[in-house]
Each structure stands twice: as structure tokens, then as C-alpha cells.
Amino acid sequence: MSAEMLPEDLLYAENGHASDVVLTCLADGEKAIVPPALVAHVLACPTCHGHLGNAALLSLRAGEEVAHHLAAKKAHEAKLVPSPYLALAAGLLLAILGALPRLATLPEDALSFGKSMVEGGPSFVRTASHGMVELGHASEQGRLVASIAAGALLLAVAAALARRAARAQAS
Amino acid sequence: MLAALFEKAETLVARPVTPDPAFEGEVAALRPLVRAVVASVLREPHDHPDVEDVTQEALRRAVEGKSRPTGPARPWLLGVARHVALDLIRARRRDRARFEDGVPDAPESASTLLIERIADPGHGAVESLLETERRARVMRALAILPEGTRSALELFHGEGLAYAQIAARLEVPLGTVATWVTRGRKAIADALSEEDAASSKPTEPRRTP
Ligand SMILES: [Zn+2]
Numbered sequence: 001m002s003a004e005m006l007p008e009d010l011l012y013a014e015n016g017h018a019s020d021v022v023l024t025c026l027a028d029g030e031k032a033i034v035p036p037a038l039v040a041h042v043l044a045c046p047t048c049h050g051h052l053g054n055a056a057l058l059s060l061r062a063g064e065e066v067a068h069h070l071a072a073k074k075a076h077e078a079k080l081v082p083s084p085y086l087a088l089a090a091g092l093l094l095a096i097l098g099a100l101p102r103l104a105t106l107p108e109d110a111l112s113f114g115k116s117m118v119e120g121g122p123s124f125v126r127t128a129s130h131g132m133v134e135l136g137h138a139s140e141q142g143r144l145v146a147s148i149a150a151g152a153l154l155l156a157v158a159a160a161l162a163r164r165a166a167r168a169q170a171s
Numbered sequence: 172m173l174a175a176l177f178e179k180a181e182t183l184v185a186r187p188v189t190p191d192p193a194f195e196g197e198v199a200a201l202r203p204l205v206r207a208v209v210a211s212v213l214r215e216p217h218d219h220p221d222v223e224d225v226t227q228e229a230l231r232r233a234v235e236g237k238s239r240p241t242g243p244a245r246p247w248l249l250g251v252a253r254h255v256a257l258d259l260i261r262a263r264r265r266d267r268a269r270f271e272d273g274v275p276d277a278p279e280s281a282s283t284l285l286i287e288r289i290a291d292p293g294h295g296a297v298e299s300l301l302e303t304e305r306r307a308r309v310m311r312a313l314a315i316l317p318e319g320t321r322s323a324l325e326l327f328h329g330e331g332l333a334y335a336q337i338a339a340r341l342e343v344p345l346g347t348v349a350t351w352v353t354r355g356r357k358a359i360a361d362a363l364s365e366e367d368a369a370s371s372k373p374t375e376p377r378r379t380p
Contacts, residue, residue: 004335007346021346024353027204028327029245030334033345043203046216053211054286055356056204060249061289062359065309066328072310 006033018048020055027055088158096151197244198233204245205229205252212256212290221259229255243331253290289363305363312362316355319343323351 010021011034018026018038025034026042042048206226210217213225229252240247313321322341326332334352338345 004338004345006349007344010346010349020357021349021353024356025334025349028334028352029201029204029243030349033334033349049207049217050211052204053207053209053217054289056208056249057211057253057286057289058356058360060208060246060253061363062324062356063246063328065306065359066313066324068306069310069313070325070329 003032005035011035011038017045018042018051020051023048023051023055024059026052027059088155088162091158092151092155095154191239194239194244195234198230198248201245201248202226202230205248208249208252209256211286212253213259214286225256225259226252257290289360308362308365309359312358313355316358319347320351320355320358323348324355327352 006021006025010019012022013019018041022034022038022042025031026039031039042052206217206222209225209229210219210222213219213221215222229248232255233248233251236251313324316324319341323337326337326340327334332340334345334348338348341348
């Protein structure tokens with residue numbers, strides 16, 4: 001099996017030296033696609049050898065520039081990923097609507113649950129239930145604050161998760 | 172001067188933990204390319220003794236040093252060679268400044284400046300600013316390249332694919348890939364040399380027919 005080589009018309013420049021394409025190939029380590037006689041010429045000919053050095057330096061510099069370009073492109077694309085604000089807002093609204101009936105009766109529910117535990121449960125449950133009764137009383141006043149704080153926390157966590165998922169999908 | 176420079180470097184380069192024959196073979200195969208890069212940076216003929224010395228030193232550092240390339244060996248090794256050659260140039264400049272204080276340097280040609288620019292991005296505040304501008308020009312040049320040319324460059328430099336693999340990926344002949352890569356490089360070199368072209372434009376008024 002013979003490996004594919006550069007076509008003849010790309011091998012030589014008009015002045016008889018190696019073409020820029022050949023010098024680029026050699027600079028990029030693609031020696032196998034250049035005829036061996038031409039490789040030997042480039043290494044022995046002062047003109048071609050000088051151009052090979054320049055081509056290799058340019059290859060090195062181009063690699064650095066392209067890496068920078070790719071990194072900038074990736075960063076730009078990550079910035080362009082839209083935050084799913086609309087979906088988040090809709091989800092949050094739905095969650096609040098669903099929780100509304102429960103939020104309205106939450107202190108009463110906690111109180112009655114706590115009381116039933118104090119009256120009928122084992123001793124360690126009773127101790128814990130006193131805490132729930134206290135919580136129930138406290139939540140009478142802090143209900144609104146607690147609801148808002150919980151909502152904000154939910155929103156923050158959801159936003160972070162959604163953004164991370166969108167970025168992962170984009171990359 | 173070379174001996175002193177390399178002696179100093181000796182103390183900085185750690186000895187290898189274990190020899191790696193495969194890597195050493197790869198480095199040895201790249202010797203002609205390393206020599207070409209060194210000659211280009213030093214602006215000396217390829218048979219100049221300094222070219223041989225710096226080539227030898229670059230290969231020694233590559234093989235005996237602790238660090239190894241994380242990707243392909245070629246760009247890494249050429250980077251080492253460029254670094255060693257630039258060290259020698261800086262040492263030469265320091266010596267020249269010491270012994271020929273007050274003698275102005277000979278003017279440099281545009282092509283020499285371009286090679287210097289490609290070889291050494293430069294240091295210092297002014298050079299950093301110029302380098303940022305150069306980089307912005309290169310970014311613009313890359314952005315307006317035809318799709319095939321840009322893809323070929325990105326696949327070669329970004330993904331480390333060989334020309335044959337790029338040809339298969341983009342479904343084009345090998346010669347087309349080689350031509351695209353060459354054109355892309357030319358565009359990058361042009362973007363880097365724009366500043367020189369601007370500064371060396373003729374100042375005489377245009378003749379009217
Ligand atoms: Zn030649």
C-alpha cells in the first residue's frame with residue numbers, strides 16, 4: 001500500500017526550489033507526503049533550508065494564534081448561551097401556585113401535627129414535637145419571610161443548574 | 172559565550188527520571204527541522220557553528236529535561252529550540268551593548284523584522300501592547316478566512332490531526348489541505364507584517380498621469 005503523496009504540480013516553485021506548499025508540509029512534520037528527493041534537496045539547499053526554518057517558525061506561531069483563536073471562540077460561544085429565564089420564571093410561578101394552599105395552612109398543620117405527637121407519641125418523639133409546636137408558632141410571623149427565602153433559594157439553585165446544563169450542551 | 176550560556180542553563184534543567192527511547196527517537200527525527208528553526212532565528216546559514224551548538228543544546232534539553240509535551244512533540248520541540256536560540260540572541264545583544272556602546276545598529280529589513288516578530292512575541296509594556304494589537308489583527312485575519320482554510324488550520328493546530336486525516340474529515344484531496352494550510356499561514360504572516368508595511372510605505376506623493 002503506497003501512502004498518498006502531494007501532487008506533482010504543487011512540488012516546485014517557478015525558480016526551481018521547493019514550493020511554499022512543500023515547505024509548509026515539511027515544517028508541519030508531513031515529510032511522508034513529500035518525495036524523498038525533494039526532502040533531500042530542501043535540507044541541502046541553503047535557500048530552501050532558510051525558507052524551511054521560516055515556515056517552521058510560522059507554523060509554531062500559527063499554532064499559538066489558532067489556539068488563542070479557538071479559546072476566544074469557545075469563550076464567546078459560552079457567553080452566547082442564553083439563560084433560560086422564561087422557563088425558570090414559569091416553573092417558579094407554577095411551584096408557587098401549587099404550594100399556595102399548603103402555605104396558607106402550614107402553621108396550623110404544624111401545630112396540630114405537633115400536638116398529636118406530644119399527646120400520643122413516645123417520649124423522644126414528644127420532645128422533638130415540642131420543637132415543632134414552637135416552629136409552628138414562630139412560622140405564624142415568619143411565614144412570608146420563609147416563603148420568600150425558600151423561593152429565592154429555589155430560583156438560585158435552578159438558575160445555576162440550568163445554566164450549567166446549557167453550557168455543557170453547547171460545548 | 173555559548174558555553175557560559177549553556178552552563179547556566181545546565182543548572183536549571185533537571186535530569187530525567189527514566190529514559191524514554193520512543194520520545195528520544197521522535198526528537199532525533201525532528202533534528203533537521205530544529206536546525207532550520209535555529210538557523211532562522213539566529214539568521215545564520217545552516218552550517219554555522221552556532222546553529223549546530225544551539226541545535227545540540229535544544230535537543231539535549233528536550234531529552235534530558237523533566238518536562239514532556241502533553242500533545243505532539245514537534246511544536247513543543249520547536250518551541251524549545253526557539254527559546255534556546257532567542258537566549259543566545261539576547262546574550263549576543265548584551266555583549267554587543269557592553270563592548271560597542273554607542274555604535275548604532277544596522278537598519279533591519281522588513282523580512283528580518285517579520286521573522287523576528289514571528290520568532291519572538293517580545294516582552295515589556297510597549298511590546299505587550301503591540302503584541303495585543305498584532306493578535307487582534309491575526310484574529311480578524313483568521314475570522315475572514317474561507318471556511319476550508321480556517322477548518323484545515325483549526326483541525327491541524329487545534330485537534331492535532333495529520334494532513335491525511337484532515338483530508339478525510341473534510342472530504343478533499345491531500346493537496347487541497349496542504350494548499351489551504353499554506354494559504355492560512357500566509358494570511359497569518361500578512362497580519363503580523365501589516366505594521367511593517369504601514370511603517371515602510373513610501374511617503375512621496377503619488378504621480379498623476
Ligand atoms: Zn532549493
